[in-house]
Amino acid sequence: MTARADFIEKFGGVFEHSPFIAERGYDAGLMLVPLTAKGVHAAFVSIFRKASREERLGVLRAHPDLAGRLAIAGALTEDSKKEQAGAGLDRLSPQEHARFTELNAAYTEKFGFPFIIAVKGLNKDDILAAFEQRIDNSVEEEFATAAAQVERIALLRLQSLLPET
Known part of the structure; x- marks a missing residue:
């Protein structure tokens, strides 16, 4: 494998099912050695923010529903599975699951895209409260909020892969 292929293999999933972020970051020469979570995140966020609205919408749409059908079917990415389980979303009562589904x-x-929140450090009640508050946002407000949450999720994923300094 080439260095580029290795990099994309390792970091292509940091933005859910959107390896183009890692590809563009690598190709633009934005990856400073030594790689750190903070440095790679800054480069990836720059790429994400420069992407077209349609591309950013694609990144948002690549995220699974929280406690949704992919979770039930066991079809989440390993990162999403761990993140949702850490927040207790794999242990919902039938009533809680019905509320999430609704x-x-x-x-x-x-x-036009799923609810996205960085669940690390949150529990199901925190997530439901945010869900119920954010559903009243305008489309533009929520696009910006969801994009910011995607960036936070990416940072958390990078922190699990790379050192801070």
Whole structure:
């Protein structure tokens, strides 16, 4: 494998199912050695923010519903599975699961992409509260909020892969 292929293999999933972020970062020469979570994150965020609105929307749409059908089917990425389990979303009561399903459907219908939140450090009640608050946002407000959450998720994933300094 080439250095580029190795890099994309390792970091291509930091932005959910969106390896183009890692590809563009590598190709632009933005990866400063030694690689650090903070440095790679800054480069990736720059690429993400310069992407077209359609590309950024694609990144948002690549995220799974929280406690949704992919989780039930066991079809989440390993990162998403760990993140959702860490917040207790794999242990919902039938009533809680029904509420998440209802909110997921209403949210996706309104905004055109799934509800995205960096779940690390949150529990199911925190997530439900944020869900219920954010569903009243405008499309533009929520696009910006979801994009910021994607960037936070990317940082958390990078911190698990790379040193801070």
